[in-house]
Amino acid sequence: MAVGQRQLAAFAETHLTNVPFDVSPRYLADPGDARHVTHALAAVRWNCSSDPLSPQVVLTSPERDARLSLNPLSAPLPCWRVEGHPVDGPYWWAAFDELVPAEIIAGLTDALIPGHSADQPDVRDVLAAADWTVTGRNGQVSSAHSPDDMVSVEFHDDSTETFSWRIEARAHPGEGPALWAIRLHGQTPAPMVSGLFTALASSEPVQRAMSDRTAHYSAPKEPSPLQPQQVVAAHTNRLARLRSQARAQRRRQHTAPDRPAAGLPTPGHQAPPVPGDPTERPFVTPPRTPRPHPQLMEQLRLFLSESKRILADWDAYSDQHSGPGGWPLDEHAHGRRASRRDADTWRAFNRIRTDARHLLHTAETQLSALPPTTVQPRWAWQLATLSDALDHLEALHARWLETRTSLPAEARPGTETYGLALAEHHADAWSYLDTWAIHAQAILDIHTAAQQAPSPLAPAPAPAADRASTAGR
Structure with a gap:
């Protein structure tokens, strides 16, 4: 599957009519445009096996060792699910609720694209550099909290849990109902985990339309210095960069x-x-x-x-x-x-x-x-x-x-x-x-x-009545 002119034009039509606003911290932004994730994978030859007339999207990697599914109708169950079943490694999965911002999900899915650097920073270092509170022993993270205490991270290393990482954003600092949740299987490869946490803890704002809701009322929304054309161009350039990265890696492999x-x-x-x-x-x-x-x-x-x-x-x-x-x-x-x-x-x-x-x-x-x-x-x-x-x-x-x-x-x-x-x-x-x-x-x-277009140097045509009188003279 490729991202062609029709897909890019549809993306542009959505965003060119919106005045972009910056939302930070990004984990309190609304979900954003799912095409930030799906276009990136389609651009590097992931195959779409779902019905194009269905709201569900299913993408499979060219090597058939990873799969992404998006089902907006599955709420309250996770709407996003990424599964990996490599030939030479264990099965793993990641699940994301409906309100998780697409840019955070892309932190994990971008790491699935060939050419992504395997030398990723440790999760503890990523969170500490972003001023998150981190606890743990022997270099491992057992729990972490965002600076505003709106997001909590827990890691379970025992076999009684069906997942090892639990990440939740809550309505109030340290308490209240969850706005969204992310679950990661314990066998999720380190580059995907690191990519996810890097995107989660990033201080870079995400762009949303002025009329878009946010996941939380307290999320600051400021006019963005970016113009709508720049938002669309950034998306197009991102796809070109990922496509070039994947092609270069496949050439090296083959x-x-x-x-x-x-x-x-x-x-x-x-x-x-x-x-x-x-x-x-x-x-x-x-x-x-x-x-x-x-x-x-x-x-x-x-x-x-x-x-x-x-x-x-x-x-x-x-x-x-x-x-x-x-x-x-x-x-x-x-x-x-x-x-x-x-x-x-x-x-x-x-x-x-x-x-x-x-x-x-x-x-x-x-x-x-x-x-x-x-x-x-x-x-x-x-x-x-x-x-x-x-x-x-x-x-x-x-x-x-x-x-x-x-x-x-x-x-x-x-x-x-x-x-x-x-x-x-x-x-x-x-x-x-x-x-x-x-x-x-x-x-x-x-x-x-x-x-x-009419030339600015050309004189305006005379009214029909004037032309008739002039002709009579």
């Missing part, structure tokens, strides 16, 4: 050990450039007169058309060569086909690569001059998202040129070492290229709106 590592540096040697290879050219050409704008618009249309075809071909291949759960039947063949998709998308982007920044600046200028009644709310954040993706693409291109320079002398174009390094560059860039494939239509839409 690289044969007897293959030479891509980009082993050998000082003093430089591989020759590839004749006609567009990756050898500067990402942005030196100052020059841009191509005529109508020509750039046509090249942008061709890029969008080609990228759409490339993605459709990839989806058809993936559907044909994947099992019922969405995992590849042959990981190596799947990886090779993904590399081809990445390279093809990069080549398609070369149509506009050197003029992409000019395209953005022109669209921003056109957007600022449009009558407000003709402006779509999503255009501003889409341009911001495209600009951020272009920043990453420029940085990745500069890193590729450095990598190519450091390749061994024998790593000429056509060799496996060169090919692996170039494929890794294309793979790192793909998620940002995909961002352009999804959102660059906004540049065309803004251009069309600018052409149809």
Whole structure:
């Protein structure tokens, strides 16, 4: 499953019309948008096996060793449940009540994404650094309380409990009914536990709409410095980062050990450039007169058309060569086909690569001059998202040129070492290229709106009666 334009547009539609407010402490905020969790997992190829017309969501990892279920109708039972059943480890689970903020749940689920650092801080250190009161012996946490005493943590290390971690937020400091609860099985892996507590104890506020309820009336809600477009762009960028992280980790796992590592540096040697290879050219050409704008618009249309075809071909291949759960039947063949998709998308982007920044600046200028009644709310954040993706693409291109320079002398174009390094560059860039494939239509839409908008220099048409009298004279 992938997070495509339709899903991102639906997310944007929700948040672009809301004035964001910061809520802190985050554990007293309302649940927020569940897509903070589900979009992240879907972006890294978790498969959705639930009925799309049902309120329940079920996602399964590509390796089928973890599962997330969200059932809003299950209250008062936990609405969220995450289960892990790895081949080489014990079964574990985590359960979250309906009112647990999505950002806290994501602390655990993000740790399930390939590439997440296994070197996570100890829970005791995380809570102590956030000024929580912690008790325990021998470096273990037996109980903890938030600075305002609204959240309590208990750890049970005996076999009489069906869970080992119990985390509860209460209506009053140290007492009163529970606002929400989290339960963790004793075998929950340490990175997931650490990720959860890091998100729970974070002092960073979470953004909520002005009209959203909070889990507790005492939770401060202040106007956020973020604009709605920035909230949406942060979500899009988060998905791109997690997707890139997961792809990089899977490439490392599926690289044969007897293959030479891509980009082993050998000082003093430089591989020759590839004749006609567009990756050898500067990402942005030196100052020059841009191509005529109508020509750039046509090249942008061709890029969008080609990228759409490339993605459709990839989806058809993936559907044909994947099992019922969405995992590849042959990981190596799947990886090779993904590399081809990445390279093809990069080549398609070369149509506009050197003029992409000019395209953005022109669209921003056109957007600022449009009558407000003709402006779509999503255009501003889409341009911001495209600009951020272009920043990453420029940085990745500069890193590729450095990598190519450091390749061994024998790593000429056509060799496996060169090919692996170039494929890794294309793979790192793909998620940002995909961002352009999804959102660059906004540049065309803004251009069309600018052409149809009345020119501020054109005189207002005379009334029909005046024109008739003038013609009579």
